[in-house]
Amino acid sequence: MNPTFNTLRVKEVRRETEECVSVLFDVTPELQEQYIYKPGQYLTIKREINGEQLRRSYSICAGLNDNELRVAVKKVPEGRFSSFVNDTLKAGDTLEVMTPMGKFTTEVDASTEKSFVFFAAGSGITPVLSLVKTILETAPKSDVTLFYGNKGFDSIIFREQLEELKNKYMLRFRLVHIFSIENLGNELQNGFILHEKVEKLHAAFLNGQTVDEVFICGPEPMIFAVSETFEKLGYPKENIHFELFTAPTQRENVKLDIPQKQVQLNANVKIILDGEETLLALDTNGESILEAGHKAGADLPFACKGGVCCTCKAKIVEGSASMDVNYALEKDEVEAGYILTCQAHPTSEKLVVSFDD
Ligand code: FES
Numbered sequence: 001m002n003p004t005f006n007t008l009r010v011k012e013v014r015r016e017t018e019e020c021v022s023v024l025f026d027v028t029p030e031l032q033e034q035y036i037y038k039p040g041q042y043l044t045i046k047r048e049i050n051g052e053q054l055r056r057s058y059s060i061c062a063g064l065n066d067n068e069l070r071v072a073v074k075k076v077p078e079g080r081f082s083s084f085v086n087d088t089l090k091a092g093d094t095l096e097v098m099t100p101m102g103k104f105t106t107e108v109d110a111s112t113e114k115s116f117v118f119f120a121a122g123s124g125i126t127p128v129l130s131l132v133k134t135i136l137e138t139a140p141k142s143d144v145t146l147f148y149g150n151k152g153f154d155s156i157i158f159r160e161q162l163e164e165l166k167n168k169y170m171l172r173f174r175l176v177h178i179f180s181i182e183n184l185g186n187e188l189q190n191g192f193i194l195h196e197k198v199e200k201l202h203a204a205f206l207n208g209q210t211v212d213e214v215f216i217c218g219p220e221p222m223i224f225a226v227s228e229t230f231e232k233l234g235y236p237k238e239n240i241h242f243e244l245f246t247a248p249t250q251r252e253n254v255k256l257d258i259p260q261k262q263v264q265l266n267a268n269v270k271i272i273l274d275g276e277e278t279l280l281a282l283d284t285n286g287e288s289i290l291e292a293g294h295k296a297g298a299d300l301p302f303a304c305k306g307g308v309c310c311t312c313k314a315k316i317v318e319g320s321a322s323m324d325v326n327y328a329l330e331k332d333e334v335e336a337g338y339i340l341t342c343q344a345h346p347t348s349e350k351l352v353v354s355f356d357d
Contacts, residue, residue: 001099002274002355003301003311005046006031008069008097013089020074020123020157021086022061025097027069035069037100038107039134040127040215040243043071044098044303044311049080056081057303057311059126059217059243060100061158063133072157074123098301101311103328104243106131106213112139114212119193119226121149121218125157127243128217133161136169143172147201149193149218152182176205193222198229211235216242244308244327267319267346271298272354282346289314289321289353290341300355305342312341319351 008031012024027035042059058071075086089095104127106116116135120128125148132144150156156177166175178189178197188204191197214235216226223242230240271278271293278298282289290312293300303311310328316337323343326334341353 001034003044003098003101004034005096005098006034007094010089010091010093010095012091013085016072016157017155017159019086019155020072021089022070022072023058023085023089025069025071025095034099037069038102038105039064039130040105041100041102041130042127042309043069043100044309045071045081046096046098047081047084049084052080054081055303057101057309059102059130061126061129063130063137065134065137072123072126074157098303098311101303101309102127102243103310104131104215104217104241106135106215106241108135108139108142110139111141113141114139115210116142116144117206117211117214118144118146119149119198119214119216119218119222120146121193121222122155123157124218124222124243126217128215129158129161131215132173133165136165136173140172143174144169145174145176145205147176147178147193147205149178149180149222152179174205176201193218194225195229198226202229202233212239214240216240220244265346265349267349267351269346270350270352271296271300271314272317272352272356273298273300274356282351284345284347286345288324288342289339289344289346289351293341300341302342307340307343310340313338314341314353314355315339315357317352317354317357319346319348321345321351321353322347 009026011026014022016022037060042057044055044057046055058073061072062068062070073082073085075082118128135142135144162175165173180192188200214230216223227240266281266283269280269282278296280292280296282292290300290302301311303309307325308327321339321344323340325343329338
């Protein structure tokens, strides 16, 4: 099913820290099925603010057993959307909310017997909390280690919930705080989660232990430090999962080799969405397929427009295309013909792209 927006009523806006609130949505019975999510997925919200239509994606922070649809929104400096949510939004208001998306997730059930390791920093805890809660509550034979970086004690989002989980699942949940400013009096737990720190944390907490899956969510430097260190230590790449929380800086070849555009042509592009076709002419070096599609009147789904979130994913049915950046699709998806339309340009004279496949 293609992602769609629905109007949802805000049931509660709860302050989590001075700079972060969580927003609980009321999902009417007829929409319940559309908002069934996997732990770690996110919602994209759109709203007009000061005359401009803005979209932002926020991770769901509830575990599957919580039976609620709740996202966390941390106020970012100069952030128009996050300031609106933190300062103005209240229970009873309505928002346009897209159905859940995202691949930062894992399947677990009562038979899952795995050791999970999570690295989170700041608001990167949001999808991680959803995953950790779900694993602890659903998979009694699995254990979780969470390394969580913050400036200090007061900036820990979901502090009480994490403590409760620690007390409840004492033998299966290990929580290690790392503070960049406040001093915990222990060198290992002070500083930023970068290469050297990751090596030391691994040596102190994980050496000799089996680690089946690693999940990382937070700023780009931490993601690369953790993934590169674990790869260097011999962990298979396919078991290391990450979610970028901000549009990344231009970085070559993050997840796969992106073929460079070698041709210059004006292509005939057909875009298929919900069975409807949009036809347009598009230059290889011009705007993206997503932008061109929007201008031609197609309501193509998107969120980040930065190659991060995967919301604009579509499949090439005929022809070829290249992407400027790709931080979201796995190598096998690209090989199967999937593209991020916000980053894609035609490289064949005829290109057919489907959002329905
Ligand atoms: S809109 Fe997010 S990857 Fe294209």
